[in-house]
Amino acid sequence: MLALREVSKSFGAVRALRGVSLDLTPGEAHALAGENGAGKSTLVKILSGVHRPDEGTLLLDGEPVEFHGPADAQAAGVAVIYQEPTLFPDLSVTENIFMGRQPRRSLGRVDRRAMRARALDLFARLGVPLDPDRPARGLSIADQQLVEIAKALSRDARVLVMDEPTAALSGPEVERLFGVARSLRDQGCAVLFVSHRLDEMFALCRRVTTLRDGALVATDVLADLTPDDLVRRMVGRDLAALFPKQDTAPGEVALKVDRLTREGVFTDVSFEVRSGEIVALAGLVGAGRSEVARAVFGVDRRDAGSVHVGGRPLRPGSPTAAMAAGLALVPEDRRQQGLVMDLSIERNIGLTGLKWGLLSRAAERARATDWAIRLQVKYANLTDAVTVLSGGNQQKVVLAKWLARRPRVLIVDEPTRGIDVGTKAEVHRLLSELAAEGLAVLMISSELPEVLGMADRVLVMHEGRLVADVPRAEATEERIVAAATGRPA
Template identity: 75%
Template sequence: MSTTAPAADGRAAPVLALEGVSKSFGTVRALREVSLSLHAGQAHALAGENGAGKSTLIKILAGVHAPDAGTLTLDGTPVTFSGPADARDAGIAVIYQEPTLFADLSIAENIFMGRQPRRSLGRIDHTAVRSATAALMERLGVDLDPGRVARGLSIADQQLVEIAKALSFDARVLIMDEPTAALTGSETERLFSVVDALRAEGTAVLFISHRLGEIFRLCGHVTTLRDGQLVATEPLDGLTEDDLVRRMVGRDLDELYPKQPTRPGEPALTVRRLTREGVFHDVSFEVRSGEIVALAGLVGAGRSEVAQAVFGIDRPDAGEIRVGGAPLRPGSPTAAVRAGLALVPEDRRQCGLVMAASIERNIGLTGLGKLGRAGLVRRAGERARASDWALKLRLKYDRLTDPVGLLSGGNQQKVVLAKWLATEPTVLVVDEPTRGIDVGTKAEVHRLLSTLAADGLAVLMISSDLPEVLGMADRVLVMHEGRLTAEIPRDEADEERVLAAATGRPHTAGEAA
């Protein structure tokens, strides 16, 4: 690894730096004269709300976009990347927020795609590829079979494969865009241990996370963006989370968990002895109207799988589901929607949105029967529906006809919510409702869920964010290895009790057997 020359002030010169960088997309100015420096052996945080310009900055560093103005320097020398391969060859590795694996290839093939070791006559050395992948997994402390096909991996496991891919390049600069969004606390700490080791070897790290506690845990300095402009670059020592939030949103944030007190009504969703062999077993619970029930547990405990079985995506092997007291035909999402169920999935890009379609088309997808006539969609009705929900959810967009893929992660999540809330459900199932969205948008989503519950909607919320679970739920259901291990009322729920149930430790009296 090369050594950078000292700067004029005696500090080591940055490995990678941006100076006065600007970037526009049509009439939208994504970045305005932004500067950032990354130093060897240091972790630097990049903070800001969704839409602040973080993703654009990352893509400029990664060679995806070229800046309209400004300079990019590597070891003090100006450089121009003509594409991601140039950035990668320069020692810059990026772990993006959304995994981008080839579903039908193995984990090992995904990691070494395009650079597999070769044997004689140019044949791929599959043994060497698997061996190198196994070594990366051991370095990460992950038990994943290198030969396993990527299709069917959880979001957490997909993210770990992306991390292994980045590590395989021996990068001098590691850019991590929300790498922990789908990881548990123990998996996050394991990742941070790897990052600490990389920093000790001299790697410069740029870390982006909406979990502010992670920024303070890992980083020494933070650069904050707001509306594409630089707010401040400063040491984290002496700052508080509230200070950082004010810099990000430009104001004091209202309560992050604005849970309204409600009076739960009759059971809106009843699940009895639901079983899917090898996935979850004998799961029973109910969600009443006006109530937010959280389904907590470690990644892989079976929470998302229960939600998918309730909604009909997967057919359970045994058990009963009732909506409003009426039995629900299993294995049929269409029947679930007609009964009043709505599901906001964990992976919004893959399962919740058509990324190339417009904002208004995505919001209208659940109402084609009402918006169409003779097989044709009435554009005026589709646009009115989208405009109404965009206003209700404070959606930030340029034009409703723009592809939804142009929106920030938080605004994409709002589109998914709008699509399903437009069906006027009686039960809303939300899987990781605030994964990968900024603190300001997170507060908006929490306020929306609280208001919906106060208006009588039954909400089943699956979340890996323990403060979110404790802050928003009227009751907490905890799963461990496919079984429901605890049911904890709001006034008795705390981190220790939830984590004990999630890890299978003995539970105290009053918890569900």
């Protein structure tokens, strides 16, 4: 029905998809598997018309088509249900379903009665009792997704793409969603199901396509696979000596986090990082890793628990206090949290060293020059705005800004996301050197090879809890993925 043939897509230097093919057939639910960053989202965005492939073709009923935007994809019968639907909160469920396509009476008046009747009809077809007259505000995420599915049906969608729809649902809600998906499948729709949860793929889908690093690994019939086979397909990669963590003898405890809790986000997280040690914090997106880092650094408040840096307790809720204690955080979102994009390179690096009184431009320049050289930032002028730098060099500026403070503990959140391979290796070498000099490093990363190559120890989070603490010698991809997906090892 809908198919991709040898599709590639790059964003700058990052190749998000490389020659991927996929066939969706009527009456079949198809799973899409892969680690974070494997290219699943890019693939979904190509199907939904948000991105256009650089190479390769999209086939609709065997004919090549081009989607110039989401409207084209919708007209072709492709509907996407996202993890968090975006309904108009103040409009009724019915109005949301028919937004922009309301049935009309004479003089262009909206035919509310016909609209309501059709909404009831759709809900009957889906087998869910939703009130068509209530406002969308206050609907659970599960119900909002059903409204989105009803919307898709009202457009006669033939391909239903579900992008991690179950991440925020409870058990019974997942069952109900699956019931709906199965009945649509049996009515002849093609369903593409994107999820991190292996058991759900096995429960719903017939075939699975696995992506790794933007490339197609295999398309298999799920009945022929075990969950372990699938995990191996997702992660099975050559661990070359790309990530040269030097062996160091860990020193004293530099960061001690004890029973840290932020209600509804993460619970009872305890761990230690010693100086000279690189500890990775692994887990799926949404497991609460970045949130733990933010609470440790004081950007977010914490509800319970304590943080000690170098044996001394850290006041909660104050990045300033955290910095004074020797903590540094290279945040996840480089452009929004790491840098002031309009400011120059030297001023960004200087931002972490501001004092109250008069600035010395010479000192600021010296500090920026020293660190820009040590990190091999490629720049024309230190007075250039950081916007002109590549992603990798921007990341180096963020690192420079923090390393210039000579921290005792460095927390890095996805330090190599979206940067090219060469710079990636440089960042890894740098982290390794710094650890050898006695820095304690806590590294959040969604890239398993990075985690396995760099870390002395791997902590794994699953749904807001720390579920595993694996020493380097015992860390395998299978073991970490198993912990991260909540399966017993």
